[in-house]
Amino acid sequence: MKKPVIHFENFTFKYDSQKEPTIHDINLTIYEGEKVLIVGPSGSGKSTLGHCLNGLIPFSFKGDIKGSLTVKRQETKDLNIFSLSKMVGTVLQDPDGQFIGLTVGEDIAFALENDATTKEVMHEKVIDISKLVKMEEYLDASVHALSGGQRQRVALGGVLVEQVDILLFDEPLANLDPATGRHAISLIDELQQALNCTVVIIEHRLEDVLDQDVDRIIVMDKGRIVSDTTPNELLASDILEKSFIREPLYITALKYANCELTPTKELEHIEKLKVDTYKAPLQHWYEYATFEKHIQDRSPVLEVKDVTFSYGDKVPTLKNISFTIQKGEMISIVGKNGAGKSTLSKLICGFERDHRGNVVFEGKDITNDTIRERAEKIGMVMQNPNHMISKHMIFDEVALGLVMRGYPEKEIKKRVEKTLQICGLYPYRNWPISALSFGQRKRVTIASILVLNPEVIILDEPTAGQDFYHYTQIMEFLVELNKQGITIIMVTHDMHLMLEYTPRSIVLADGELLADDASVNVLSDEELVEAANLKQTSLFELARRADIDEPTEFVARFISFDKEVRKIGNRNVSVH
Amino acid sequence: MATEMLAYIDRKSFIHELSGATKLIIFIMWSSIAMLTYDTRILLFLFIFSIVIFKISKIKIREIGFVLLFILAFLLLNNIAIYIFSPQEGVKIYGTSHVLFEIAGRYNLTLEQFFYQTNITLKYFAVIPAALLFVVTTHPSEFAASLNKIGVNYKIAYSVSLALRYIPDIQRDFRTIAQAQQARGIDLSSKEKLFKRVKNATSIVLPLILSSLDRIDTISNAMELRAFGKKKKRTWYSERGFKQKDYVTIVIGAIILVVSLIITFYDGSRFYNPFM
Amino acid sequence: MEKGLSIKTIVAIGIGSAVFVILGRFVSIPTGIPNTSIETAYAFLALMSVVFGPIAGLLIGLIGHALKDAVFYGSIWWSWVIVSAFVGLFIGFFANRINIQSGVFASKQILIFNIAQAVVQAIGWFLIAPALDVLIYAEPANKVFVQGVIAGISNIITVGVIGTILLVSYAKTRNKSDSLSVE
Ligand SMILES: Nc1ncnc2c1ncn2[C@@H]1O[C@H](COP(=O)(O)OP(=O)(O)OP(=O)(O)O)[C@@H](O)[C@H]1O
Numbered sequence A: 001m002k003k004p005v006i007h008f009e010n011f012t013f014k015y016d017s018q019k020e021p022t023i024h025d026i027n028l029t030i031y032e033g034e035k036v037l038i039v040g041p042s043g044s045g046k047s048t049l050g051h052c053l054n055g056l057i058p059f060s061f062k063g064d065i066k067g068s069l070t071v072k073r074q075e076t077k078d079l080n081i082f083s084l085s086k087m088v089g090t091v092l093q094d095p096d097g098q099f100i101g102l103t104v105g106e107d108i109a110f111a112l113e114n115d116a117t118t119k120e121v122m123h124e125k126v127i128d129i130s131k132l133v134k135m136e137e138y139l140d141a142s143v144h145a146l147s148g149g150q151r152q153r154v155a156l157g158g159v160l161v162e163q164v165d166i167l168l169f170d171e172p173l174a175n176l177d178p179a180t181g182r183h184a185i186s187l188i189d190e191l192q193q194a195l196n197c198t199v200v201i202i203e204h205r206l207e208d209v210l211d212q213d214v215d216r217i218i219v220m221d222k223g224r225i226v227s228d229t230t231p232n233e234l235l236a237s238d239i240l241e242k243s244f245i246r247e248p249l250y251i252t253a254l255k256y257a258n259c260e261l262t263p264t265k266e267l268e269h270i271e272k273l274k275v276d277t278y279k280a281p282l283q284h285w286y287e288y289a290t291f292e293k294h295i296q297d298r299s300p301v302l303e304v305k306d307v308t309f310s311y312g313d314k315v316p317t318l319k320n321i322s323f324t325i326q327k328g329e330m331i332s333i334v335g336k337n338g339a340g341k342s343t344l345s346k347l348i349c350g351f352e353r354d355h356r357g358n359v360v361f362e363g364k365d366i367t368n369d370t371i372r373e374r375a376e377k378i379g380m381v382m383q384n385p386n387h388m389i390s391k392h393m394i395f396d397e398v399a400l401g402l403v404m405r406g407y408p409e410k411e412i413k414k415r416v417e418k419t420l421q422i423c424g425l426y427p428y429r430n431w432p433i434s435a436l437s438f439g440q441r442k443r444v445t446i447a448s449i450l451v452l453n454p455e456v457i458i459l460d461e462p463t464a465g466q467d468f469y470h471y472t473q474i475m476e477f478l479v480e481l482n483k484q485g486i487t488i489i490m491v492t493h494d495m496h497l498m499l500e501y502t503p504r505s506i507v508l509a510d511g512e513l514l515a516d517d518a519s520v521n522v523l524s525d526e527e528l529v530e531a532a533n534l535k536q537t538s539l540f541e542l543a544r545r546a547d548i549d550e551p552t553e554f555v556a557r558f559i560s561f562d563k564e565v566r567k568i569g570n571r572n573v574s575v576h
Numbered sequence B: 001m002a003t004e005m006l007a008y009i010d011r012k013s014f015i016h017e018l019s020g021a022t023k024l025i026i027f028i029m030w031s032s033i034a035m036l037t038y039d040t041r042i043l044l045f046l047f048i049f050s051i052v053i054f055k056i057s058k059i060k061i062r063e064i065g066f067v068l069l070f071i072l073a074f075l076l077l078n079n080i081a082i083y084i085f086s087p088q089e090g091v092k093i094y095g096t097s098h099v100l101f102e103i104a105g106r107y108n109l110t111l112e113q114f115f116y117q118t119n120i121t122l123k124y125f126a127v128i129p130a131a132l133l134f135v136v137t138t139h140p141s142e143f144a145a146s147l148n149k150i151g152v153n154y155k156i157a158y159s160v161s162l163a164l165r166y167i168p169d170i171q172r173d174f175r176t177i178a179q180a181q182q183a184r185g186i187d188l189s190s191k192e193k194l195f196k197r198v199k200n201a202t203s204i205v206l207p208l209i210l211s212s213l214d215r216i217d218t219i220s221n222a223m224e225l226r227a228f229g230k231k232k233k234r235t236w237y238s239e240r241g242f243k244q245k246d247y248v249t250i251v252i253g254a255i256i257l258v259v260s261l262i263i264t265f266y267d268g269s270r271f272y273n274p275f276m
Numbered sequence C: 001m002e003k004g005l006s007i008k009t010i011v012a013i014g015i016g017s018a019v020f021v022i023l024g025r026f027v028s029i030p031t032g033i034p035n036t037s038i039e040t041a042y043a044f045l046a047l048m049s050v051v052f053g054p055i056a057g058l059l060i061g062l063i064g065h066a067l068k069d070a071v072f073y074g075s076i077w078w079s080w081v082i083v084s085a086f087v088g089l090f091i092g093f094f095a096n097r098i099n100i101q102s103g104v105f106a107s108k109q110i111l112i113f114n115i116a117q118a119v120v121q122a123i124g125w126f127l128i129a130p131a132l133d134v135l136i137y138a139e140p141a142n143k144v145f146v147q148g149v150i151a152g153i154s155n156i157i158t159v160g161v162i163g164t165i166l167l168v169s170y171a172k173t174r175n176k177s178d179s180l181s182v183e
């Protein structure tokens, strides 16, 4: 008989500052040794549920609780956050906020220090744990010398020292590159085997989590649990579409091909998928799904010529980078964490200076232009919107650039309102920015750049942490801009985004340019994928397993078909 | 344009091997002597002695050159200011007046004034090496532990280590924000008029503060979840235990402290007066 | 349930000090008058004291200023460090009656805040700083007094202008205006 470790019963929670409850009568039981995945659109209450588990609610975030939540048969209301933290170990989304110590060793030891453990015991434990999370060589390394993936492993180590029996992850994959994300997931799996603990994962990137087996998937929407079932059952159903969660791509493909999806087909993993009965329909669909290439010849708008750059005295962050971007192109920059993608974008905008090599815009060398001069031509949307927003009201924020350039009142009003309309923010124009969701803030920052009519826009991870709905919104919006002739450069970790929206991509790894090629070719080159921490989307695998001779062509057709469908907005367009 | 700041410099030296707490105690003693005394002999002794310690620490002058330049410039200006404001301060203090050479009325340079200003300068020279050494030979992780060890409440000690941990991150945020705002046309250079510049500065300060406040929320949640403040006391992973050399050093420091205070106040005044 | 400083306050002190260091080093605007500049750091210090209370203010002033001197200038000017701590402490102390979390920071609160900061800083810069300089370094009284007055005036103005702006903006982020309607 399975032993329940977590048990929600008619559980409702309302933040003090909110009018309505954020999560409504939750009934959920999680059993010992289970691995449970929680998905749902952003704002659906996933993190809130997590906070209830680890005690931040009600001990840190105040609010009213109805119903009961027991962890290992103890009512959490009656415990305190310390005793809860001994049972539930939480790895937060933002590794920077979580990494409190100055060095790896210190950070792993943090909980032990607070428990006043003697130094000897502490050092032994830290060594054991660091082996567990494969960081034993880095014990004395400082935070700033670690990659995103390593920081996360340290964070994991930091909670493991407590010998917790429940591990809770809130978006462990956010802004990790694909390969690193994959390692993170398999490490979590290994640890669960080794320590046989219970694991709860909150994550948008469903397909990446399913890389390793998961026992159950909970789907949340608007603060309620809309589904609680096995991956196979869920994937066979249409719940994911309904609540705007991106299903694994191969599943979408199968649906397009009108395949009969049944749980018995091992849908949860492309490797296991019983593909045989699907081959025929897939090939059939492949024949019919059309795909129109439209390549018009263009003139170069931006040229980066043999650029080398380093922060301070360190080894160069970028080494001899050269590439050319054509007018009206939509292109991605992809690669490892710490490869230098954000740095490259900053160089192009003149944020970082004194580098070797030149930057040329429409044939004119702009290497020595000031940030401000370049901003007229090239706009940059930062990774973190909070780094850009300096005004209280949306209108003022978007207007700032124009005001600074001394445009007349009337014109400013006209241009800002037009831009707000394009960005779908017009209805909110008089809202304070503090009342907006992350996705909306991101769009405000895009608007504030757009209003200056740049010819090139660079976006650093425009869709990170966004759910599928906002993802689609933002991307379709960018496509619109692109149609109006604006050149768009995107830094991203999302392989499908790169395939779907940017025909061409530039691949960086450790400061070097590994490739500058059609996106499909990039992903079909195994070595390149390996070298740059990229990841093939499951569509390639599906095509191979369905004996389709041209996997890349299959992917291409899938994408154009998918775009059509998403425009029409229903999946039932048949290809017969 | 990464502006230089003093940071831990790793070496194998006697000074480095001392426990952080020891160095902190010595530093405090040292500063208090240098603040209290005005006795030229003691100041000279402190200065020479700290040069010796500096040698032992194997730190090279050029590694800290940029601060030395700053300090020298500061001392120069300071001395000029003092002379302009009160050219006869020395005479007031030492009660005699030996004019070295005439300049103009009260601005005549007296031996006393010269001696007095030499002492002020010496006072700085007496502490600066100690301060510098303390900063560059104490590993930041050990610093908090040391504070706690000498009796500072561990929570406050920890906030110091948080500060050291996040200064580089905040600096990075600051640069990013500044760049973003410049791109939108905000001019930070000295070209603008004062009022304009103040306005522009706030457009950088504000995002920095708001994002730092977010940071405070995330970090305190993370610490909460890992049971910070659970007990009355706390141990430190990177604390360095006291060894014999630590005790010896502290004793020596204490002796120097006592002796120099005795010498200083022996004649009831903190000034050493060679003129009578 | 847990007495003494809350974790939030501890973190606020740590991060606050770090921000103080960065602002102190990078965002001080020279006024044109020799060795006086507009120190945005003090506007920030005032904000933190109002938001997180006197103890936080005291320690941010102390730690922040001491660290700034130490890592950038290699030696600590205790006389002025102590004044920073004093200013942080007492602004927080008087601003207790301003409940910033409620999201209201209107003319009444602005008045209270500015009277408080002006008085506290006047005492700090006009009296304490020069006194300590004379005591510790036996510098000429008139010199250090003039220095103190100049610094004091410019800091009072800085906090009065920038500090007020910061607090107003902070207050705005507090109030959850549920009354927002889509136009
Ligand atoms: N501390 C808080 N105070 C008040 N309301 C909050 C707080 N935290 C979250 N909320 C509200 O609760 C709702 C759910 O937030 P939550 O973070 O749980 O969503 P989520 O599913 O984790 O979204 P995401 O996938 O974007 O992380 C949101 O509408 C948010 O505005």
Ligand SMILES: Nc1ncnc2c1ncn2[C@@H]1O[C@H](COP(=O)(O)OP(=O)(O)OP(=O)(O)O)[C@@H](O)[C@H]1O
Binding pocket: A144, A148, A175, A311, A317, A335, A336, A337, A338, A339, A340, A341, A342, A343, A344, B172, B175
């Ligand atoms: N302001 C800075 N000062 C010093 N080093 C920096 C700075 N910004 C980035 N770096 C370093 O430069 C390298 C490249 O950083 P960058 O942010 O460009 O990588 P990235 O490709 O954007 O990574 P990610 O995919 O995680 O965003 C990293 O090692 C990073 O630590």
Ligand SMILES: [Mg+2]
Binding pocket: A046, A047, A048, A170
């Ligand atoms: Mg969340």
Ligand SMILES: [Mg+2]
Binding pocket: A341, A342, A343, A383, A460
């Ligand atoms: Mg980046």
